[in-house]
Amino acid sequence: MSTPLAPTRPSRISLALRDSSTMLRRNLLHARRYPSMTLNLLLTPVMLLLLFVYIFGDVMSAGIGGGGADRSEYIAYIVPGLLLMTIGSTTIGTAVSVSNDMTEGIIARFRTMAIHRGSVLVGHVVGSVLQCVMSVVLVGAVGVAIGFRSTDATVLEWLAAFGLLVIFAMALTWVAVGMGLVSPNAEAASNNAMPMILLPLLSSAFIPVDTMPGWFQPIAEYQPFTPAIETLRGLLLGTEIGHNGWLAVVWCLGLAVLGYFWSTSKFNNDPK
Amino acid sequence: MTNLAIAANGLHKSYGDKVVLNGVDLAVPEGTIFSLLGPNGAGKTTAVKILSTLVSADPASGEIRVGGHDLASDPQAVRAAIGVTGQFSAVDGLITGEENMLLMADLHHLSKREGWRVAAELLERFDLTEAAKKPASTYSGGMKRRLDIAMTLVGNPRIIFLDEPTTGLDPRSRHNMWQIIRELVSDGVTVFLTTQYLEEADELADRIAVLNDGKIAAEGTAEELKRLIPGGHVRLRFTDPAAYQSAASELREAARDDESLALHIPSDGSQRELRSLLDWLEAAGVEADELTVHTPDLDDVFFTLTGSTVPAQRNQPTQPNQPKEDVR
Numbered sequence: 001m002s003t004p005l006a007p008t009r010p011s012r013i014s015l016a017l018r019d020s021s022t023m024l025r026r027n028l029l030h031a032r033r034y035p036s037m038t039l040n041l042l043l044t045p046v047m048l049l050l051l052f053v054y055i056f057g058d059v060m061s062a063g064i065g066g067g068g069a070d071r072s073e074y075i076a077y078i079v080p081g082l083l084l085m086t087i088g089s090t091t092i093g094t095a096v097s098v099s100n101d102m103t104e105g106i107i108a109r110f111r112t113m114a115i116h117r118g119s120v121l122v123g124h125v126v127g128s129v130l131q132c133v134m135s136v137v138l139v140g141a142v143g144v145a146i147g148f149r150s151t152d153a154t155v156l157e158w159l160a161a162f163g164l165l166v167i168f169a170m171a172l173t174w175v176a177v178g179m180g181l182v183s184p185n186a187e188a189a190s191n192n193a194m195p196m197i198l199l200p201l202l203s204s205a206f207i208p209v210d211t212m213p214g215w216f217q218p219i220a221e222y223q224p225f226t227p228a229i230e231t232l233r234g235l236l237l238g239t240e241i242g243h244n245g246w247l248a249v250v251w252c253l254g255l256a257v258l259g260y261f262w263s264t265s266k267f268n269n270d271p272k
Numbered sequence: 273m274t275n276l277a278i279a280a281n282g283l284h285k286s287y288g289d290k291v292v293l294n295g296v297d298l299a300v301p302e303g304t305i306f307s308l309l310g311p312n313g314a315g316k317t318t319a320v321k322i323l324s325t326l327v328s329a330d331p332a333s334g335e336i337r338v339g340g341h342d343l344a345s346d347p348q349a350v351r352a353a354i355g356v357t358g359q360f361s362a363v364d365g366l367i368t369g370e371e372n373m374l375l376m377a378d379l380h381h382l383s384k385r386e387g388w389r390v391a392a393e394l395l396e397r398f399d400l401t402e403a404a405k406k407p408a409s410t411y412s413g414g415m416k417r418r419l420d421i422a423m424t425l426v427g428n429p430r431i432i433f434l435d436e437p438t439t440g441l442d443p444r445s446r447h448n449m450w451q452i453i454r455e456l457v458s459d460g461v462t463v464f465l466t467t468q469y470l471e472e473a474d475e476l477a478d479r480i481a482v483l484n485d486g487k488i489a490a491e492g493t494a495e496e497l498k499r500l501i502p503g504g505h506v507r508l509r510f511t512d513p514a515a516y517q518s519a520a521s522e523l524r525e526a527a528r529d530d531e532s533l534a535l536h537i538p539s540d541g542s543q544r545e546l547r548s549l550l551d552w553l554e555a556a557g558v559e560a561d562e563l564t565v566h567t568p569d570l571d572d573v574f575f576t577l578t579g580s581t582v583p584a585q586r587n588q589p590t591q592p593n594q595p596k597e598d599v600r
Contacts, residue, residue, distance in 0.1 A: 015381075022378040030366050033407075105362035109423070112324045114352035115379050270327040 016116040023123025030097065031131060038131060041093045044197060045086040045139050052078055052206060053146060064208060072147050079143040080232040081205025084225055086139045087132045087169045088196035091176035094128040095196075098180025099189035108271065121263055125173050132169035150236040161235040164248065168228050171252040172196060174259025181266040200225050224251040277302045277431050277462035278323060281334030285318055285327075292318045293329075294486035300479075302430075305453065305463040307477030309470065309574065314483045316466040317359060320435045323464065324356045339431050355429030359436045361416040362423070365409030369400050369419050372408055376426035394422040398452070414445030421452060431462045438472060450475055470574050482577050489577040497573045504541045504567040506549060508560035509534040519558040541565045 031038055052060055053075055061074040101107060101124070110120055140148075153161070176193055183189035203209075203225035209217050220226055227247035234241030278300040285293040292315045300306040308316050321327045323338055325347045336343040339353030356362070363372050370391060377387030395401050398418040403411060408419060417437060424432060434453065438446040453476055456463055467473055473480045474494045481491040490497055509532065510516035516533040520526065526535040539545050546565070553560070 018381065019379060022375065025378075026364070026367070026375055029371065033366060104364065105358055106364045108326060108358055109356065109362035110379075111326055112351055112354065112356045113379055113427070114348050 012116075016119060016122075019116040019119035020122040020126070023119045024126050025123075027097075027123050027127035028130070031127065037093050037096070038090070038135070041089045042086070042135050042138060044089050045082045046142055048085070049078065049082050049139070049142060049146075060206070063211060075143070075147050076149070076151075076237055077233075078206060079140070079148040080236060081200060081203065081225075081229045082143070083136050083140060083165065084168060084228050084232065085197065085200035085205060086135050087165065087172055088200055088225070090132045090135045091128060091169070091172040091196050092190060092193040093131070094124065094173055095176040095180040095183065095189040095193035096186045098124055098177050099183040100186050102181060102271075103185065111271070117268065118264060121177055121267055124177055125170065128173040128176070129166060129169045132173070133166065136165055136169075152238055153236050157235045161232055164228060164231055164235070164252075167249070167252040167256070171224075171255035171259065174256050174263055176259075178259050178262040178266060181263055199223055200229075204229050222247070224248075224255065227251060275302050275340070276300060276337070277304075278306070278338050278464060280323065280336040282332070283319065283322065283334075283336065284330040284332040285315075285322060286330060292486055293322075296483070296486070296488055298323075298481065298488075300462060300464060302462050303457065303460050304478040305457050305465060305476050307473040307480045308464070308466045308483050309468070309473045309480055310466075310483035311468060315486045316468075316483055317435055319483070320356070320358075320433050320464070320466055324354055324433050325350055326356075352427075353429060354431045354433060355424035355427060356433045357417075357420045357424045357435065357437060359439060361420045363408045363411075363416055363419050366407065368405050369408050369411070369415075370395065370404040372419060372423055373404075373426060376423045380427040382426075390426055394425055398422045414441050414448070417441060417445070417449065418452075421449075429461070431464065432456060434463060434465045436466055436468065438467070438469065446472075482574065484577060490573070498568050500573060500576075504539060504565065505536045506539045506541070506546070507534055507536055507562075507564045507566055508553075508558075509562040509564075511561045515559070519556075519560070522556045522558055535560075536566075539565070541567045 053071065057071045057074055060078075061071050064074060064077055101120075107120065111117075150158075176196065179192040180189045183192050202220055203223060204220065205225065209220045209226060212220055227244040228251065230239075230244035231241050231248045233239045234244070276299050278298055280296065280298040283293050283296040283298070285291075296315075296319060298306075298308075298319075308319060310316050318327070322329045323336070323343070325343065329336060329343070338350045341349040341353065343350055363369075364375065367375070373391035373395060374387055377390055382390060392401075395404050398421065400415065400419055400422065403415060408416065411419060421434075421437070437453070438449050441449060450472070453463060453465070463476075465473070465476060477494070479491065479493055480497060482489045482497070490500060492500075505527075508519065508526075510519065511533070513533060516535075520528055520535060523535060523537065526537045528535060537549065539549060
């Protein structure tokens, strides 16, 4: 009888790509079959957007741009922050689905098959990044519907903005995968991933950092979300980016690398 | 000598202070069914997990070869040769049975067309065609187990590990599963089966190893194991205590079971021995209300070797009462 592998033994790289894309298809199938969690997670940023614009909008507008700002200026201010918060919220779903997955017997089966080991995690990560992009597009569409307009962003700036969203999503996803792997069940995973949605509340997403209490400003300014938010604002609205650009990139790469090594080492450990 | 599909020397595994496997040797020839038999917690699943590359053995273990490949140095080659169906179904409940099969086909790098063909064929063989488009989470226990084995077979493995494949199945599904397992070996596949059911090992296995407390207590064919324990007996049961007493004083060599008014007379159960026994009873004027011939079965072997207490209704004569252990 034949060997289980294809007759021409594929190279390691092509094997890794092929298995990862198989795993990606599996994860996308899950997301498509059971969209309720993805949609639930989208609700938070959309609700916050509407809440801050239409309920708190008058007060919030008065607080930015040195007073005299109107609601449309506050919409412009808040949307970039909420797009990144959307990514944070989507990755909570990633942590939950990774944790769910690890309790399933199918993962044990994968571990006993001659497939590329990392493909299970890569499938989760790429699937999650794609979901993040989709969610950002949906929340962005709500933003545009209520009046958000990018001012004078060039094609290059749009591309950079997109690139930022993708690497930010990838960074948070790798961390979320690690959180999912160390969580014994879905509830624990959801709790462990809470910072993903709490951190944006403590950033410059809703109010400028310089309006916060002095002792808190350094925390708000240098946590991962604020540099990314400020960079996105700069790209879409032409505000000052300054050192936030490279800070955002360093955060993204740092978190991605950290999350990657954390996740893969957890995954490669013997299962209990 | 035939080639060994599985050869393990001195398998050791501990989790912290708890020793699960304490020097287990295994040798399974190609194309046979080998059964690892033991009570819950004996270490059966751990042995399967190690041999299927899921967890690593302790460094103290000797060489372990599966499918001719060294487990420690070439796990991917081992994985390419094996298929595993674990105790808890390893199917993806969120997707359909057919999608599960196609997922396996993709992971074994079959072409699209080949994948569809193999999936359809196996779904048909395991009577799952009708349910193929339904999510696997809606399947019954027996269906899940069949899908599980079907998925294992996609890669055409030469060695198949079945960890308690019939636990939790109803009798009908269990017999179905036995039929499936027999068909596997007829294709030349090696099957490594763990079970806590003696009947199952007796039915299926060419060789049986009894695992107890992390050690192999005995190994051999079902027949060889049965020979390990003292021969059978004839059991005479009485309803009248007086008749029992007089028979007991007449038949001095019989073992007494005063509680159930029964006498056990050593016998191999052959026609010749039975006739002479009956003649003797006749001559002694003993008339029992019930006569049963008891030949040793694997249950006796199992209970003797694993030192568990015998279920009350079995009335085995001598059994040291060791610390109670849960058998089922």
